[in-house]
Amino acid sequence: MPIDILMPALSPTMEEGNLAKWTVKEGDKVGPGDVIAEIETDKATMEVEAVEEGTIGKIVVAEGTENVKVNAVIAILLEEGESAGDINAEKSSAKSEPSDDSSAPAKDDSKAASVPAEPIAVEPASDPDIPEGTKMVPTTVRVALRDAMAEEMRASDDVFVMGEEVAEYQGAYKITQGLLDEFGPRRVVDTPITEHGFAGVGVGAAMTGLRPIVEFMTFNFAMQAIDQIINSAAKTLYMSGGQMGAPMVFRGPNGAAARVGAQHSQCYAAWYSHVPGLKVIMPYTAADAKGLLKAAIRDPNPVIFLENEVLYGQTFDVPDMDDFVLPIGKARIHKKGKDCTIVSFGIGMTYAIKAMEALSEQGIDCELIDLRTIRPMDIPTILESVKKTGRLVTVEEGFPQSSVGDFIANKVQREAFDYLDAPIISICGKDVPMPYAANLEKLALPNVDEVIDAVKAVTYAG
């Protein structure tokens, strides 16, 4: 059967073009790959190659013809043993209609298919019950993180930790202290100073099913690796149709330390929370750090685990349990209250707690929610609280534009508009690179008074 040669598209957006030149004539023999014509658009000229072997039976569109529609028949190719006579017999109506009829997809540009509803998030599990009589052990965040890794590494040989100074130096911030001694250099891997490269190595290892914990000395340095985190770790599961993903943890200190200037003081909570395919955790207490890091290591998805240098040395009670694991995606109500909801996470909690205590003395009873997980976010817990208090203040150290707080404010005004008695205020770091000077640095960060003022403003407490 004679084969139609169609006007090809040079790009996905091309609709028509000019048939500039035929480089063959009727009767010429052609094979796959032979150039037969040149077509042009306003952007480019391109050669058209024959795809099949045969003889040019008929040139349908003459050279020099302008505005030839994509997929119009421009020539007819005869296969071995066919003659021009076959064209008329088979192709009486071949003028401009493309011949592949039913095989073409129904292209309906008039209206887009309606977007399916986003699936309803599965309600995260509640925190495990802590049996009565469980010993509470005062533990620093540093040790809690170390214990979490050690326990998970004991449980599975697939878990290993890699990063700069994690092994022999015992961790730049001593989070991996003792791990080399217990697990050896195969599983506690010192890397060169190569964030982009070792993040990629970690993702590649995870794609085979290993469970890497990639430590960044700080998340500021992970900016060198952000392509691997987002384009490789977060998107592979989707791009592979569910065949493979990156079950791994990227962890390290995030946010401002003290007097280290603009390049070493930045909160990435909002950045990573923007990306589908990632989970983002930012704990405050040692117990949450331990329980959530264990959960993150077990999670089959890439998890960003944002720690804070200032919190590493702070001590909290951690339950002495064999396997203390907390649910990812569940906020923790730090203190119940009725007058105003404060939502914070990570180091932001330090400002929120102090403000809450001061406000309590002034007779304002705040409910304080520690998000713990930024993505997926426990919006229901926030909504439930706001429906009770009618007021909301969020607290974080990150930059103000497109902050985590602004995301929360949008969700709340949409879902609980009628319950709100005041505008929502999000307290953030200032909209400036972090200055070095001590006085300016202090001004750039949120402070307790700002939180107190915000709560007073929304409660109209003057």
Added chain:
Amino acid sequence: MAARARKSAPKKAVDHALLGSIPAPEPAKLSKDEELKAYRDMLLIRRFEEKAGQLYGMGQIGGFCHLYIGQEAVVTGIQMNMNDGDQMITAYRDHGHMLAMGMESRGVMAELTGRSDGYSRGKGGSMHMFSREKNFYGGHGIVGAQVSLGTGLAFANKYRDNGNVSVSFCGDGAANQGQVYESFNMAALWKLPTIYVIENNRYAMGTSTKRHAAQLDFSMRGVSFGIPGIQVDGMDVRAVKSASEYALNHCRNGDGPIILEMMTYRYRGHSMSDPAKYRTKDEVQKMRSEQDPIEQVKQRIIAEKLATEDDLKVIDKEIREIVVDAAEFAQNSPEPDVSELYTDILL
């Protein structure tokens, strides 16, 4: 003074033997079966790609579409030596690699058309396709990123001590990316079993190697890390086979990574929408007529009487049927269900 200092600096030809570039082994002598397999495998890639180009022209394939035509001998020759557990990873010019790894032409083509029967159920497209079953780890759209990932595959092989080798492909353009050298360093430091295949097709999109590379001999790109390299005639499947055999043994012996620079050529533009104005038609024509990888095998087969023209025509017909079937399948497969929008984001 500075000028004088420069003048007195030693001007010495680079000594490849000292720096780690090793001469390519003699091209392998292929058996009759191997020659016929090479012919068949390369022809499948070529016909598949021609069909993909055609479907692109018809608007059935969207977005970017990078064809492998001209480079078929590279992946075909390497795959001939690979073991079952060995992994392959490459960038976006990936259709040939998938076919070589035994992935179904139907599934690959259906992914190109963005349909539910594609390897990624239509959600990956030409540049993002994977097969856990066939140990093909993509299909990556960010130039150079696959080199670090492939190094990670090798890390996992060493961690598990499974004896497998990962083969990471990149182009001459990607060979300038920083993370490639970060990966070289770690792979050499940790003696990871990985082959870095640099497919030097002479152009990083529209920029010729002369205009983008300070060191034109890409087999030397591992010198700073003590990684040996071999420059290979990537248009001759026999040369590719013998070099990759050497490289795979090198990795399996625990000697760490090795670079294979494949001197190759793509006949088509960088992607479908590249008119390739940066090179002459004569240059392309010369490669096609003098060094075509498929033609080379074909001529040997005929000259050595391993098969007749008619035997090869039977293969040609078979391949054409596979490709026509794949194209038909890919156009008839339904688009993914709208519910797929929200699946495979998290497990």
